[in-house]
Amino acid sequence: MATGKRFRAAVIGGSGYGGAELIRRLLVHPDVELVRVASVDFVGEPLSAADPALEQVTELVFEGIAPAEAARGVDVVLLGLPHGVAAPAVDAIARAHGGAAPGGMPRIVDMSGDFRLKDAAAYARWYRRDHPCPERLADFVYGLPELDRAAIRAARFVASPGCFATAIELALLPLARAGLLEGVVHVQGITGSSGSGATPSAGTHHPVRAGNLRAYKPLEHQHVPEITEALTRAGARDLELRLVPVSAPLARGILATAFVELPEEWTPARLDALYREAFAGEPFVRVPRRRLPEVAAVSGSNFAEVGVAAGEPRGGRRTVALLGALDNLVKGGAGQAIESMNLMLGLDERASLADPGPWPP
Known part of the structure; x- marks a missing residue:
């Protein structure tokens, strides 16, 4: 059915939480038509089999087709596949379509970690x-x-960046650009259960997760090197990130807190001005004026919040906490992937992403 939209998109790996968020956003996109969803699960079934909210919203079904076939005739492919599975899919698409006539190779946005690092x-x-x-x-x-x-x-x-990575990078980016980020930085990141994916595990089982806080992968989380790479490109020097992730009893959201030591002349007012200037004009990053960042304010939306809390100076130095909050499935996942898609296609960066999310969350 013709829609009059300018571009066509396919999603590969659409049955997980990230894929569901991609699908929801693409179905309401003003310029991009979702024409195909490929998956190894729910083949032949309607998309509502994985996401009940899509009941009677679309006639699309999950197709059990190879990546190269899923990419046929579209302008952009968005991958919601696991690490290690996405890379071969990208390679298959590139081999099948890379030698085609100009315009035959679709743009690709990968949500896995397979291509975030430059070093194998x-x-x-x-x-x-x-x-x-x-x-x-x-x-x-x-x-x-x-x-x-x-x-x-x-x-x-x-x-597309990881969820912890996005929250931490946004929280620290102004310091990196100002030449203030150097050496060891300690970070705690608290995350919701949807970041673990749709397949249940012992750590995400509701009776264990509800009412519980639990550290996992302390100092070993796979987002550490991409954060270090990104912030070093932005101006950080000799950066060593010490990240302790914590699983929390909520479905969506991340709150990351990073601790740095700065010269005492970096007063709260000066830091606040630095952050407001750094993100002035950014469509999806807010610096709240009357409170610190919180998950409830961004849940369900593509907005992120960042903020600064500065302690009293001691011995010429000041301890500063940099905070970042976002929805791990939207700005930390599918929403940011669509944001990149919009930029790649020359569209309004905010297309299908401007809603502020529900309240209460």
Whole structure:
């Protein structure tokens, strides 16, 4: 059925939480028509089999087709596949369509961690497996618009950042650009259960998760190297990130808190001005005026919040806490992937992403 929309999109790996968020946003996109959803689960069933909210919203069904076939005849492919599975899918699409006539190769936005790092050895270290397609690492642009907007616009391949990575990078980006981020930085990140995916596990089972806080992968989380790479490109020096993730009894959201030591002349007012100037004009980053960032304010939306809390000076130094909050499935996941898609296609960056989310969350 013709829709009059300018572009056609396919989603590969659409049965998980990230895929569901991609689908929801694409179905209401003013310029992009979702024409195909590929999955190894629910093949032949309506999309509502994985996301009940899509009941009678769309006639699309999950198709059990190979990535190269799923990418046929579309302008952009968005991948919601797991780490290690996404890279071979990208390679198959590129091999099948890369030699076609100009315009035949679709743009690709990958939500996995397979192409976020430039170093195959670093990938092997943090993801505990050899990279499936190291020859394609150089093709990808890192998809944080607040850092790489111009490069994303020109890209054919984008690696969308991780959820912890996005929250922490946004919280620390102004310091990196100001030359104030150096050495060891300690971070605690608290996250909702949807970040663990749709497949239940012992750590995400509701009786264990509800009413509980539990650290996992302390100092070993796979988002650490991409955060270090991104912030170093922004101006950080000799950065060493010490991240302790904590699972929390909520479905959506991340609150990250990073601790740094700054010279005492960096007063709360001066830091506040630095952050407001850094994010002035950014469509999806807010610096609240009367409170610190919180998950409820961004849940269900593509907005992120950042903020600063500065202690009293001691011995010429001041301890500063930098906070970032976002929805891990939207700005930390599918929403940011669509943001990059919009930039790649020359569309309004805010298309299908401008809603503020529900309240109460």
